[in-house]
Amino acid sequence: MTAPLIELTDLTKLYVTGDVELRALDAVSLRVDEGEFVAIMGSSGSGKSTMMNVIGCLDRPTSGTYLLSGRQVSVMGKSELAEVRNQLIGFVFQQFNLLSRTSAVENVELPLVYAGVSARERRARATTALERVGLGARLEHRPNQLSGGQQQRVAIARALVNDPKMILADEPTGALDSKTSIEVMALFQELWRAGITVVVVTHEADIAEYASRVVVMRDGKILTDERHEPKRAV
């Protein structure tokens, strides 16, 4: 049995807009162990992104507790959260979120900059990470000189460059065609096999098949939570 990496207990996120109160997360409890590959599914507005943002320490829950590697996240200050994101978490977004007019390798270096890694080591590790996602020949390309799939690979390289415990991806294939999507999922599977915990939010059932566990949400609650043998991406 592996140790729990993520442990959410009765997690609630309340959005108040005017008089309307919206429970984006409604007392969700979820435990993810190290080495899992979780796909989170559910209809639009079911609270997937909200949960991902809480897990990724980008957002705070209204109530409930979140233990990350056994550490209580809800009591951390902004600086400490930034450090946790830097050290433990890699993000991949639907819209890539690369810095424009900045080369691929510099984008990948960014987490290392904030980790205080020296310039020489930054460059070496960023180059390795880009080679790992198959972009060793595109180091100096800027995002607007890369295809969507390539941009997402740069984002994945950025997510893994600082050896995180987990990679969180919110609809990473949402802006990609199906062939590129499978390539991206293959990359996640590779990282997962190398020991990184991966959590992916997706709309598409065939994308979720590549994960080892599928969590389905509805109205801020977890509807089903099943483990299965992941389909191999090629």
Next chain:
Amino acid sequence: MNPFLTLRVALRAILRNKMRAFLTTLGIIIGVAAVIAMMAIGAGAKAQVEQAFAAMGTNLLIILPGSTSAGGVQGGFGSMPTLTWDDLAAIRAEVPTVKAAAPTMRSNMPIVSEEQNWTTGVTGTLPEYFDIRSWPIAQGAAFTQADVDSGTKVVVLGQTVAEKLYGASANPVGLTVRIGTTPFQIVGIAAKKGQSSTGQDYDDAAFIPATTYAQKVQGGLSKYLTGQIMVAATSADTTARAQSDIAALLRDRHHIAPGMDDDFSLRNLSEIAGAQAQGTETMTTLLASVAAVSLLVGGIGIMNIMLVSVTERTREIGVRMAVGAKPHYILAQFLIEALVLSLAGGLLGVAVGLGTATWLASRFKWPMLIQTDVIAISVGFSAFVGIVFGLYPARKASQLDPIDALRYE
């Protein structure tokens, strides 16, 4: 985090919008340039005033007929002759702190050479006049006491007059000119003295013996001396003493009862110099504070553009925070960007200011003074302005919520 890297990020962000950066810093550029130019001009003008008065002598006193008091009835000074030749003799003989004293009676007269004519202020005085004003004779010599005693028709020309009549390099000593209708022999050419602080040309003048002046210009010697008396005290330190002694002597000679106003006025040149210097200083301070206000306006411009920059780059801030940038890194990044903008503006402003000051100095023939302290202060102040006005936008950026920043459209 590495400050050098932060600087590079800031530079890149600035260079991405060169025109915008330039326009933003324009306020600072103009402000600093104005401060530097104003201070340089002020210092130059002040130095020139001081130089001019130092050239005239700090131990100089001028006695004018008439009162300066607001009593009203007497009219202005110089309106009625109250000083006599005997007063002059008494001052020279009886006040020990007086080194020399000479009358100056002046009127504008045409001077005619064979070729040219030129109208200038002709002054009737004594040979001591040139000592009192520490004004050497360049060619020939000053007229002598013997010339004064016998009323000889001799003249000492100022450089400008000599040039106007005979050209720049001529030596007209020994030649004869007519002043009015009377022929005068040129005995000397005074050395070049330059301009007064008010732009008056000291060298546009001619000097003749006081007695000759009285006879030929005024048509006869009278009891009264129709001009001023210039006095040199024995030293700068004894000037005040000489001033009060002369005042006491003249009040006694003019039988002025205690409590009554003087019928003459005594001016101390160092007082006038002080007042003038004070004037330019006030003016400089005024202009410099206007310039400082424009620096402040420049700061507001920087704040404005930094706010725009923060808004534009909200997503970038979100990304940086997501990958681990702590709030104070973001703060430092934007603060350094503001600082780089304002410092660049400050340095450009120094260049423009020095250029302007140099140009003005050469145009108005001022001494050009480079004031390193003023440069340091204005560059420092522009950096300060950058930090102060960059702080709010930078804080705003650093306080952003990562998730809100990432979602920003």
